[in-house]
Amino acid sequence: xxxxxxxxxxxxxxxxxxxxxxxxxxxxxxxxxxxxxxxxxxxxxxxxxxxxxxxxxxxxxxxxxxxxxxxxxxxxxxxxxxxxxxxxxxxxxxxxxxxxxxxxxxxxxxxxxxxxxxxxxxxxxxxxxxxxxxxxxxxxxxxxxxxxxxxxxxxxxxxxxxxxxxxxxxxxxxxxxxxxxxxxxxxxxxxxxxxxxxxxxxxxxxxxxxxxxxxxxxxxxxxxxxxxxxxxxxxxxxxxxxxxxxxxxxxxxxxxxxxxxxxxxxxxxxxxxxxxxxxxxxxxxxxxxxxxxxxxxxxxxxxxxxxxxxxxxxxxxxxxxxxxxxxxxxxxxxxxxxxxxxxxxxxxxxxxxxxxxxxxxxxxxxxxxxxxxxxxxxxxxxxxxxxxxxxxxxxxxxxxxxxxxxxxxxxxxxxxxxxxxxxxxxxxxxxxxxxxxxxxxxxxxxxxxxxxxxxxxxxxxxxxxxxxx
Numbered sequence: 392x393x394x395x396x397x398x399x400x401x402x403x404x405x406x407x408x409x410x411x412x413x414x415x416x417x418x419x420x421x422x423x424x425x426x427x428x429x430x431x432x433x434x435x436x437x438x439x440x441x442x443x444x445x446x447x448x449x450x451x452x453x454x455x456x457x458x459x460x461x462x463x464x465x466x467x468x469x470x471x472x473x474x475x476x477x478x479x480x481x482x483x484x485x486x487x488x489x490x491x492x493x494x495x496x497x498x499x500x501x502x503x504x505x506x507x508x509x510x511x512x513x514x515x516x517x518x519x520x521x522x523x524x525x526x527x528x529x530x531x532x533x534x535x536x537x538x539x540x541x542x543x544x545x546x547x548x549x550x551x552x553x554x555x556x557x558x559x560x561x562x563x564x565x566x567x568x569x570x571x572x573x574x575x576x577x578x579x580x581x582x583x584x585x586x587x588x589x590x591x592x593x594x595x596x597x598x599x600x601x602x603x604x605x606x607x608x609x610x611x612x613x614x615x616x617x618x619x620x621x622x623x624x625x626x627x628x629x630x631x632x633x634x635x636x637x638x639x640x641x642x643x644x645x646x647x648x649x650x651x652x653x654x655x656x657x658x659x660x661x662x663x664x665x666x667x668x669x670x671x672x673x674x675x676x677x678x679x680x681x682x683x684x685x686x687x688x689x690x691x692x693x694x695x696x697x698x699x700x701x702x703x704x705x706x707x708x709x710x711x712x713x714x715x716x717x718x719x720x721x722x723x724x725x726x727x728x729x730x731x732x733x734x735x736x737x738x739x740x741x742x743x744x745x746x747x748x749x750x751x752x753x754x755x756x757x758x759x760x761x762x763x764x765x766x767x768x769x770x771x772x773x774x775x776x777x778x779x780x781x782x783x784x785x786x787x788x789x790x791x792x793x794x795x796x797x798x799x800x801x802x803x804x805x806x807x808x809x810x811x812x813x814x815x816x817x818x819x820x821x822x823x824x825x826x827x828x829x830x831x832x833x834x835x836x837x838x839x840x841x842x843x844x845x846x847x848x849x850x851x852x853x854x855x856x857x858x859x860x
Contacts, residue, residue: 400736401736402725402729402732404736404744404746404747405663405725405728405729405732405746405747405750406746408746408748408749408750409748409750410723410751411749412474412475412590412749412751412753413662413664413697413701413703413748413749413751414474414475414478414588414589414590414591415469415470415474415475415590416749417590419591420594421594421597421598423467423609423610424601424607424608424609425608426608426609426610426611426629427463427611427629427630427632428629428630429630430631430632430633431461431630431632432622432632432633432634433459433460433461433633433634434459434460434635435448435451435458435459435460435461435634435635435637435638435798436463436623436632436634436637437460437461437462437463437637437638437640438463438613438616438625438637438639438641438647439462439463439464439639439640439641439642440463440464440467440468440469440597440607440609441468441469441472441593441640441642442469442473442592442593442784442787442788443640443776443779443787443790443791444464444640444791445462445468445593445596445597445600446596446787446788446790446791447638447640447791447794447795448460448462448600448605449516449520449596449600449603449791450791450795451795452600452604452605454795456603456604459606460600460605460606461605461606461607461608461632461634462606462607462608463608463611463613463625464607464608464610464611465611465612465644466609466610467609467610468594468597468607468609469589469590469593469594469597471642471644471753471754472642472643472753472754472755472756473589473592473593474589474590474593475589475662475722475751475753476589476753476781476784477589477662477683477693477695477703477705477706478586478587478588478589478784479531479584479585479586479683479685479695479782479784480510480513480526480584480585480586480587480784481584481782481785481786482506482507482509482510482583482785483503483506483782483785483786484502484506484509484763484785484786484789484810485499485502485506485762485810486761486762486780486782487782488503488550488551488554489547489550490760491503491762492550492554494855495809495810498809498810499554500554501804501807501808502808502810503554503556505789505804505805505808506785506786506789507555507583509788509789509792510583510585512788513785513788514526514585516788517595520595520596520599521599522591522592522595522596522598522599523591523595524587524588524591524592524595525586525587525591525698526585526586526587526592527585527586527587527681528582528583529584529585529586529680529682529683530580530581530582530583530680530682530683531584531682531683531684531685532561532566532569532570532578532579532580532581532683532684532685533547533578533579533581533685533686533687534570534572534575534577534578534684534685534687535575535576535577535578535686535687536574536575536576536686536688537576537688537839537842538842539842540687541576541577543687544577544687548560551581556581556583557582557583558579558580559580560577560578561577561578561580562577563576563577566578568677569677569678569680569684570676570677570678570684571675571676571678571741572676572739573740574737574738575738580682584683585785586682586683586695587784588698589784592784611627611628611629612627612628613647614626614627615647616637616647616648618648618768618769618773619769620633622634622635623635623636623637623769623772625637635772636772636773636774636798637769637772637773637774638774638776638791638794638795638798639773639774639775639776639777640775640776640777640790640794641775641777642756642777643655643656643657643717643755643756644717646775646777648768648773648775650768651775651777653817653818653819653820654758654764654777654778654814654815654817654818655756655757655758655777655778655818656715656757656818656824656828657715657716657717657754657755657756658709658710658711658754658756658781659709659710659711659712659721659722659724659753659755660705660706660708660709660710660752660753660754660755661705661706661707661708661724661727661728661731661750661751661752662703662704662705662706662731662749662750662751662752663703663704663705663728663731663732663735663747663749663750664697664701664702664704664747664748664750665701665702665704665742665745665747665748666745666746667699667700667701668700668701668702668742668745669700672741672742673696673700675741675742676739676741676742678696681696683695685706686706688839689838689839690707690708690709690835690836690839691706692704692705692706692707692734693705693706701748702735702739702742704731704734704735705731707727707730707731707734708724708727708730708731709755709757709832710724710727711825711828711829711832713822713825714821714825717754721752722751722752722753722754723750723751723752724752727752728747728750732747755779755780755781756777756778756779756780757778757780757781758778758780759815759816759817759818759856760810760816760855760856761780761781762778762779762780762782762783763776763778763779763780763783763786763789763790763810764777764778764810764811764813764814764815765777765790765793765794765797765811766797766814767797767798771797771798771800772798774793774794775794776790776791776793776794777790778815789805792805793805793806793811816854816855816856830847831847831848831851834847834848
């Protein structure tokens with residue numbers, strides 16, 4: 392896709408957009424739990440109140456109802472990536488089958504099975520704990536806009552079918568039965584894929600934790616972790632926590648272990664949401680089903696409908712700021728919003744003039760291998776699961792199970808994969824890190840435009856390195 396040629400028109404469609412995540416701007420958002428102001432003790436302290444942390448606390452109480460579990464969140468539960476993502480829930484724990492098969496070909500069968508089992512358990516847990524987050528296995532359509540993208544789809548279908556995933560090609564006529572855009576020529580439909588409401592998942596997990604007796608302290612930043620203390624000691628601005636075990640679920644924020652400082656980098660991703668569409672407008676783009684849509688390029692878009700028939704249009708720009716900056720103001724990027732609005736207009740000219748109600752960004756914890764990693768510290772008393780890189784909504788539950796197994800000293804099948812046992816190759820320090828990211832972004836954009844993978848990307852492929860959202 393090209394940059395918009397009429398930026399003023401596209402900016403006008405953004406003129407009334409709220410600078411907040413669509414999912415989080417609702418009356419049902421719960422009041423925060425009190426901050427921690429007095430010293431306390433617990434059996435398990437979970438640092439981070441997003442998906443990973445809340446799943447960890449919930450499953451810990453399910454395993455042992457008598458366990459005293461405390462979740463410590465620096466803002467409010469789900470305020471970051473867990474409340475700002477697109478709500479796509481993949482059964483993969485490896486950032487998609489292709490990524491897992493390329494990196495761990497000898498283990499991809501195991502990884503696929505563990506992912507499918509986690510996906511089923513995810514759904515059962517929603518029922519068990521009464522979490523209504525709009526979860527539906529609606530499937531996903533991957534669309535191709537160029538001849539070289541279309542040429543890659545048959546191989547993707549073959550790979551999926553070979554490893555037990557249902558997938559089928561869609562020619563131009565069949566694709567029009569799912570969505571009608573002049574830019575999209577062919578597609579691939581994957582039925583075992585889910586959509587959900589990100590914020591309602593966070594709030595449901597939070598409520599289930601509280602119902603089981605988990606303590607949650609919000610607006611409480613953990614500023615330090617003493618791994619030499621017995622028990623472990625966590626510092627916050629107003630109180631200290633003594634804990635027998637600690638689970639770090641901090642996403643891209645300060646991991647509290649120096650060894651992890653180069654394992655991830657913060658990638659900013661952005662999204663728009665339209666005003667609600669009429670039945671006639673949806674019919675004009677041929678989108679009658681509940682499926683999600685992703686584009687096949689490196690700089691890909693993710694697209695879905697909401698319960699009230701808005702369209703969420705996100706992705707494309709993956710922005711890294713020098714020095715791994717994670718400032719809140721960086722979640723607003725007008726230039727990217729204008730670009731996204733222009734691309735939306737090119738994709739759906741039938742919706743000319745439809746305004747956007749929300750425009751926001753969030754931070755993704757990207758690694759060089761695009762998927763989670765885990766490990767322990769303090770002789771097994773501290774565990775972490777981080778680096779989910781964009782397709783982690785479902786995988787966060789798996790990461791929680793991994794941390795609990797590690798902390799319990801259990802040798803489970805979940806701990807067998809190399810993905811779990813070995814960390815990713817770290818990113819280099821600055822300024823090499825920034826220069827490498829920019830070279831990779833430029834190269835990926837050129838491949839999208841011309842269909843050719845240059846020497847830089849081929850070198851990264853050989854080294855097993857990358858940059859993605």
